[in-house]
Amino acid sequence: MNTLLKSVTIVNGSTKSLHLKKRDILIKNGVIEAIETSIEPTGKTKVIEINNLHVSIGWFDSGVSFGEPGYEERETIENGLLTAAKSGFTDVILNTSSHPTPDSSSDIVYLKSAAKDQLTNLHPLGNLTVKGDGEALAELYDMKNAGALGFYDYKHPVSNANLLKIALQYAQNFEGLVFSFPLDKTISGKGIVNEGINSTKLGLKGIPALAEELQVARDLFILEYTGGKLFIPTISTSNSVKLIAEAKKKGLEVYCSVAAHNLSITDDELQDFDTEYKVMPPLRTASDIKALQKGLKNGTIDLVTSDHTPLNIELKHVEFDNADFGSIGLESIFGMLNELLGIEEAITLLTKGRSIFGMEVPKLEVGQVANLTLFNPDDTFEFSEEHIFSSSKNSIALGKKMKGKVMGTIANNQLVVNN
Incomplete structure (x- = not known):
């Protein structure tokens, strides 16, 4: 050609x-x-x-979810990668959100095989623990050899501190990258939105910023003890930015990302109980957004992700309490970042980050x-359904x-x- x-x-x-x-x-x-x-x-x-x-060089997203295997009605790997290509992405890292989740080398081989010969390259993550249940480490070394770029129990925090310690120590033997989702479930409880004025007004159970920050602080203490490489995906609060900045000043090898919608949309949008705004981590406040944007500019936050999460219509078109967390984002992340930050900064964010995962960086x-x-x-x-390529249509960006x-x-x- x-x-x-x-x-x-x-x-x-x-x-x-x-x-x-x-x-x-x-x-x-x-x-x-x-x-x-x-x-x-x-x-x-x-x-x-x-x-x-x-x-520009092709764009990179550090965290997308499709449906296959198990949830093909949400998004197949083939259509997910076509969506990524039409949205500007030539490389995407696939979260462990399928059913079953990938916790063995054969699972990684299957995912890479299913994505063969596509325009957009798929780079799978493997589970940190067997079946993602948080109890025993999965086959990390074997999955790394099969092509897994990191180890993550998608959106599930590592509640066992000793398990995270062992994972970080073990993964150092083969340069493994360990993910830890920033949420202390004993603090968040059954919360579904940011705890604050809006959650109180609307009568919705809140997730305190403390639930994220306590987990981040714990994980960073463990990292300081063990060494190794830690990735904290999709932070959302001002104190999380501060904690990670302090850790980087100490020389710890910690990386983090933020979802594009957490950079620009506050929990004020919850007034109409629109389930498209139900995401994890939850939408926070204007002061959190200001801190996240500052963290991006000074390099504390390494990456912006679409956090693309396709969901069946019946999982969103229900009462707010019963709706699932998540929004698609591949199709809207460029328009959101460009509107917010301007073209040069937006392209910098969309093209950076491959080196964190040991990937080759394209050259123009x-x-x-x-x-x-x-x-x-x-x-x-104005973003509408006609701009969506995904099989699922659950987008937080609709009308933006x-x-x-x-x-x-x-x-x-x-x-x-x-x-």
Whole structure:
């Protein structure tokens, strides 16, 4: 496949001299052949010429969920990866949210095999514990050898402190990355939203910020004792940012992420009891959002994730108390980040983080394999169901103002162009 991108603006390219410069980019058989001021097409070449087209290296998401195996009606791996490609992502890390959950090397092999030959690369995580039940460590070393990039009992905290200690000590033998979800369930109890003024007004059971921060503090104490590598996914409170910043100053190898919706949407949105706003961790306050945004800018928070979580309609179209937690997010994360932070910072966040997981970082240079995302950063619109590619439609972004549209993705010698 030969593709010529005409008059594209390069954002955050490998070469600083090309940043925000307009160039033609010729791709032959999946490899960047030339980057010039002007290139004329020859032979059978697909020419892509779109007004205000921009390009960056392909985007990366550190935490998505599909349904397969077990919940194919929510999202198959094939359609999930197509959704990711249409949303600009060339690499995604798959959470352990399937049924059964992946807790052996054969499970990891199955997931990688199911994702073979797709444009978007799937990188699975394996369970930290057998069946994700928090009682005994899973086959971490074998899963690592099979291709698992880390170990995570998705959205389930490691309640046993000694188990986390042993996991961090053991995983050091093979550079394993241990995940620990930041929630103390003895504090959160049966809470479903942020504990505060809004939960009191609405009569909804609250999850105190303390439930997250207590777990973060405990995990960091254990990490300081054991050494190793710890990943804390989707933090949501100001004190969590502070605790992680202090740990990094001590030299601890700790990484963390934040969900895009926790960067911009507060628990004020709960007034109408719309279950699309029921997420985990819960939407917090404006002061938390301010601290999270500051943590992103100063490097305390390493990654922004879509936390893409497709759910059946019957799990959302019920009373708020009974609805499941979660929202899809692949299709909306670019528009949310670009509207909030501007194009350069948004692209930086969408392209960083691969090195944390030992992945190869794409380069936008001649001679390199093409791993690119195409987008228009200035297109504004209101997000609606017509912008959703997922099989499930549970989106926290519905009705929100977006800025920027993904126009296409190129990777693995394949091309997806959005209409």
